[in-house]
Structure formats: structure tokens, C-alpha cells
Amino acid sequence: AQKVTQTQTSISVMEKTTVTMDCVYETQDSSYFLFWYKQTASGEIVFLIRQDSYKKENATVGHYSLNFQKPKSSIGLIITATQIEDSAVYFCAMREASSGSWQLIFGSGTQLTVMP
Amino acid sequence: DPKIIQKPKYLVAVTGSEKILICEQYLGHNAMYWYRQSAKKPLEFMFSYSYQKLMDNQTASSRFQPQSSKKNHLDLQITALKPDDSATYFCASSQEKTGGPYNYAEQFFGPGTRLTVL
Numbered sequence: 001a002q003k004v005t006q007t008q009t010s011i012s013v014m015e016k017t018t019v020t021m022d023c024v025y026e027t028q029d030s031s032y033f034l035f036w037y038k039q040t041a042s043g044e045i046v047f048l049i050r051q052d053s054y055k056k057e058n059a060t061v062g063h064y065s066l067n068f069q070k071p072k073s074s075i076g077l078i079i080t081a082t083q084i085e086d087s088a089v090y091f092c093a094m095r096e097a098s099s100g101s102w103q104l105i106f107g108s109g110t111q112l113t114v115m116p
Numbered sequence: 117d118p119k120i121i122q123k124p125k126y127l128v129a130v131t132g133s134e135k136i137l138i139c140e141q142y143l144g145h146n147a148m149y150w151y152r153q154s155a156k157k158p159l160e161f162m163f164s165y166s167y168q169k170l171m172d173n174q175t176a177s178s179r180f181q182p183q184s185s186k187k188n189h190l191d192l193q194i195t196a197l198k199p200d201d202s203a204t205y206f207c208a209s210s211q212e213k214t215g216g217p218y219n220y221a222e223q224f225f226g227p228g229t230r231l232t233v234l
Binding site for chain 2: 011033037043044045046047050059079091093094097100101102103105106107109
């Protein structure tokens with residue numbers, strides 16, 4: 001069965017530092033897609049970055065990057081030079097290529113607080 | 117201008133009543149979705165539609181019925197409302213490539229409708 005697990009419920013960091021948020025997933029599919037979203041305090045859900053399972057290179061978008069460790073079924077989100085406005089809940093999500101389902105399976109989220 | 121519009125932003129209903137949640141997307145996407153987020157659970161997938169056809173239904177209850185009158189509209193009708201239906205309902209959309217599943221697109225979310233059932 002497909003499952004996405006985020007064990008860190010909350011993280012606090014100082015502004016301008018680097019933070020890593022963990023995510024592990026379970027899937028029987030050989031091809032799958034991993035996504036990270038953030039949900040702001042207003043409730044808005046914003047797509048950040050994705051990693052396709054068949055790509056070996058870690059994805060990078062702006063100050064977001066991924067640490068994809070396929071043998072460990074792990075996809076960590078790294079935020080460098082954090083800013084106050086990065087404070088949000090971060091969700092990891094997965095979509096399988098051949099399950100026939102169009103759904104995203106979400107983890108429970110990690111609350112990030114960036115302190116001045 | 118907002119690309120995905122959800123109406124209303126807040127909705128209060130009484131147990132047993134019926135409500136319709138509205139979603140319109142102006143991203144030109146060919147697929148639309150409904151997700152639910154309650155305090156007790158993470159974001160849960162409900163339905164997916166593509167070109168006004170139901171692609172996937174993960175909602176056990178028939179009280180939840182998606183309705184698509186136009187390709188960029190996907191409303192959600194909820195009947196016989198229960199307090200457990202209280203949640204924020206998010207509409208999402210994506211541009212899926214045809215011809216194979218190996219390039220699934222990221223989904224973009226609307227602002228949500230917060231439903232409270234008393």
C-alpha cells in the first residue's frame with residue numbers, strides 16, 4: 001500500500017540557516033513522482049518542487065532542493081538561507097505512475113518556524 | 117488575478133442539509149481534483165476529473181457528488197451533511213500529458229472552502 005510519512009511534527013530554526021525536513025514513502029510502483037508543498041498560515045497550499053523517481057539528479061528550485069535517496073525511499077526537502085516568510089507547514093506527497101489513480105498521497109506535514 | 121477560484125470561502129450548514137461547493141480554474145488545465153483537510157487527518161484525495169469525466173473516486177460515501185458543467189468547473193455537492201464533514205475542501209488542477217502515465221504533472225490548489233456543520 002502507498003504511504004507517505006513525515007515524522008517531524010515541528011522544527012524551529014534561526015533565520016538565514018539551512019533546514020532539512022524528512023519524508024519517507026512506501027510504494028510498490030517502480031515509477032512514481034514526489035512533490036513538496038507548503039501551506040501558509042492563511043491556508044494557501046503552494047507547490048514547491050518535485051522529484052521524478054527515474055531521475056537520479058536531485059531537483060533544485062530557488063532556495064529549495066531535494067535529497068532523494070531512492071534505496072531508502074526517502075525524499076528530504078532542504079531549504080537554504082531560510083527567511084521568516086518560510087514559516088509554514090510543509091507537506092510531502094507522492095503519486096504513483098501505474099496505479100491507475102490520479103491522487104496525491106500526502107504526509108501529515110511538518111510545521112516550520114523561522115525565528116529572527 | 118486568482119487562477120483557481122473557490123466559493124464560498126466559509127460555509128456554515130446545519131446537520132442534514134445540502135450544500136454545493138464551487139470551483140473554477142483559469143489555468144487552462146485538463147484535470148481537476150477535490151481534496152479534504154480536517155483537523156484529524158492530512159490532506160485526503162476525494163475525486164479527480166479530466167475533460168469532465170470522473171477518473172478516480174476515493175470517497176466512500178455517495179453523499180459527495182462532483183459535478184462538472186464546463187471543463188474548467190468542478191463543483192462538489194454534499195448531501196445529508198454531518199458534523200464529521202466539517203473540514204476545509206480544496207479544489208486543485210493540473211495539466212496532464214496524454215499518451216502515458218510517465219510524466220504526471222504537479223497539482224495546483226485553490227484557496228479552499230472551510231465548511232462547518234453544526
